[in-house]
Amino acid sequence: DLLVVGSANADLVIGVERRPGAGETVLGTDLAVHPGGKGANQAVAAARLGARTALLARVGDDDYGRLLLDSQRAAGVDTVGVLVGGAPTGVALITVDPSGDNSIVVSPGANGRLAPGDVRAAASLFHASRVVSTQLEVPLETVVEVVRSLAPGSRFVLNPSPPLPLPREVLDACDPLIVNEHEAKVILGDACVSDRPEDWARILLAKGPRSVVVTLGAEGALVASGAEVSRVPSVKVDAVDTTGAGDAFTAALAWRLGTGASLARAAAYAARVGAAAVTRAGAQASYPTAAEVDAL
Numbered sequence: 357d358l359l360v361v362g363s364a365n366a367d368l369v370i371g372v373e374r375r376p377g378a379g380e381t382v383l384g385t386d387l388a389v390h391p392g393g394k395g396a397n398q399a400v401a402a403a404r405l406g407a408r409t410a411l412l413a414r415v416g417d418d419d420y421g422r423l424l425l426d427s428q429r430a431a432g433v434d435t436v437g438v439l440v441g442g443a444p445t446g447v448a449l450i451t452v453d454p455s456g457d458n459s460i461v462v463s464p465g466a467n468g469r470l471a472p473g474d475v476r477a478a479a480s481l482f483h484a485s486r487v488v489s490t491q492l493e494v495p496l497e498t499v500v501e502v503v504r505s506l507a508p509g510s511r512f513v514l515n516p517s518p519p520l521p522l523p524r525e526v527l528d529a530c531d532p533l534i535v536n537e538h539e540a541k542v543i544l545g546d547a548c549v550s551d552r553p554e555d556w557a558r559i560l561l562a563k564g565p566r567s568v569v570v571t572l573g574a575e576g577a578l579v580a581s582g583a584e585v586s587r588v589p590s591v592k593v594d595a596v597d598t599t600g601a602g603d604a605f606t607a608a609l610a611w612r613l614g615t616g617a618s619l620a621r622a623a624a625y626a627a628r629v630g631a632a633a634v635t636r637a638g639a640q641a642s643y644p645t646a647a648e649v650d651a652l
């Protein structure tokens with residue numbers, strides 16, 4: 357029912373007392389390796405909730421690629437669309453300092469080789485999907501091809517992360533465009549004339565999307581469609597680690613929309629999923645089941 361097209365990365369995490377300067381070496385903690393990448397995270401989050409989910413992505417023919425395939429399969433994701441080879445698996449080199457701040461270097465690797473032709477070759481996945489969810493950790497031309505490949509009546513959800521100016525063809529297809537505060541500001545660029553997220557939502561909507569969602573961390577989210585902007589209440593939780601909360605939110609929203617929920621109801625559910633995800637450490641490891649969301 358849900359097709360996620362996007363990135364799959366191995367997250368390589370080392371804790372450090374402080375970051376090295378140029379030419380300097382510092383010692384860190386033992387290496388931790390986690391499956392990540394926005395596409396892989398979204399697919400796992402949706403499947404964990406019980407959504408029938410497929411992932412279209414590209415990994416390398418290497419150990420990290422196998423780690424990512426294993427984590428998708430363990431969550432119940434259909435991996436027939438996960439292509440192997442062409443470049444090493446994408447990697448994020450992450451250092452975390454004692455205050456919890458991250459510094460990250462991403463090597464897109466195989467994600468950068470997910471090509472428009474790979475999208476065209478996956479037509480059967482598109483025909484089986486009510487909702488297709490994408491991010492920008494794969495080439496923009498591939499995202500454009502996703503828009504052109506949507507089956508009649510199916511819905512396109514985009515989280516433009518990392519944010520780039522988007523062509524009109526992509527903006528017009530979004531239903532919704534999902535942005536956090538940082539992404540909203542980059543996509544708006546010179547049109548970001550206000551500090552109010554309500555205004556961002558309205559101005560983004562005027563750029564073409566059929567609907568817009570602005571996520572506001574602990575403050576919840578805003579949904580906008582037609583002339584209306586409404587607030588999605590946040591859920592009060594003790595936040596432990598917000599990594600991957602946006603991906604869980606987007607996956608939950610896309611899945612609920614595919615089951616026929618209204619945008620407001622789907623976003624309210626997604627906010628609960630996002631809140632549950634911040635109560636546990638990690639990205640994929642923090643994602644709740646539907647029963648855990650109901651218990652929140």
Ligand code: ADP
Binds near residue numbers: 574605627634
């Ligand atoms: P991103 O991870 O992309 O920056 P946000 O931080 O806006 O996105 O988080 C996405 C969603 O996850 C929010 O809209 C909210 O529903 C939920 N969320 C995130 N942080 C918290 C928090 N501290 N408490 C409750 N919910 C949260």
